[in-house]
Amino acid sequence: MSSVVVESDVQLSLDSIRESLIRQEDTIVFSLIERAKFPLNSLAFEESSCLDSGNSSSLTEFFVREIETIQAKVGRYDNPEENPFFLDNIPQSVFPTHKYPQALYPKASSVNINKRLWDVYFKELLPSFVKPGDDGNYASTAASDLACLQAISRRIHYGKFVAEVKFSDAPHDYEPAICSKDTEALMKLLTFEKVEEMVKKRVEKKAETFGQEVKCVSGDDESEKNYKVDPSLVSRIYGEWLIPLTKDVEVEYLLRRLD
């Protein structure tokens, strides 16, 4: 994974953060392609069918909670790029962990919109690109959903690093809007429409490249390409959910930047 804060000698800049976002697109596009192998399998995330006494969660929620606990114990959430979905009391790592440089403003660093991401993912985003239906393959589906959720969560919470750099580069531009809690003005200040258009075009191309059915039979009609996930849908997923959620994280972060 390409990262801007793991290596402490890397200077935080808008260019280096955007480079990391570009690399993260590969992970996200691959995770969507992998998830599309399975149908929606909504029983896995809608029904509370847990047989574990005192537990009333869906299979997917149970799976994610258990995985997050073990990942916390090996230090996943010591990394400021990672944000848990469920852990209110994150277990301490049971191993000595890397000391991450403090890149974020401490009072704004805890911004976490994973609850919203969870709802949006299962209610809107997932049904937009997988086939309807149920093949009973719930454990593999839950693992695929977690891969998508963690990749998307990392991407949208990178908004905290983007916002920090934008604020540090031009504090006087942002301060009045932060003081008056003017979210609309903040949204305007942090938006670069051309960059967004480029992101949407690039992820469509990546979905075409990574997700095309590869054939080896000579004489095959090259113009007839099949894709595992419709590339225009991947572009739509970015335009409708991933970019707006990233910008919401940026605004949330900036609102706390002068606390």
Ligand SMILES: O=C(O)C(=O)C[C@]1(C(=O)O)C=C[C@@H](O)C=C1
């Ligand atoms: O690159 C930036 O400046 C970002 O804030 C990231 C991002 C994105 O989500 O891709 C979000 C807002 C901008 O309008 C452009 C792109």
